Amino acid sequence: MTYNEQNIFARILRGELPAIKVYEDDRTLAFMDIMPQAEGHTLVIPKTAAVTLLDLPAEDAAYTIQIVQKVARAIEKALDKKGIILMQLSGEEAGQTVPHVHFHLIPESLHQLRQHAGQMGDQEHIKRLAEKIKAAIASE
Ligand code: AMP
Secondary structure, three states: OOOOOOOHHHHHHOOOOOOOEEEEOOOEEEEEOOOOOOOOOEEEEEOOOOOOHHHOOHHHHHHHHHHHHHHHHHHHHHHOOOOOEEEOOOOHHHOOOOOOOOEEEEOOOHHHOOOOOOOOOOHHHHHHHHHHHHHHHHOO
């Protein structure tokens, strides 16, 4: 699938748009979802320009999943949660709204989720959660 360099996550990666970051290395970035489906909703993205999981080279996918695990562990620890949803929407037909591959981590029951990309969260509250998650990652 053709990659649009102007998509929101590409712009976040280039530093053109702000994000509430919890982890970054040379291959991945993790940041808070601004319209969380539950408290602690976090996104992990590879820096590779790929639209869907199927466009992502296998080695980038494998590396990104390690970071997904790292961030998931930190979310559970930082927010004292048990159980986490890992969601990955590939393609508009599946409901994907941002065309840069990303993994959603949502520490909540499937039956309690708010609407997908429905409503802006309280950004100050989200920043406080991000600080806790960041600290948990740093202490791993
Ligand atoms: P998807 O529909 O799977 O592509 O998910 C895109 C996600 O990105 C949604 O959960 C949105 O709430 C979230 N989102 C959109 N814009 C931003 C942004 N600027 N920063 C953080 N999250 C965003």
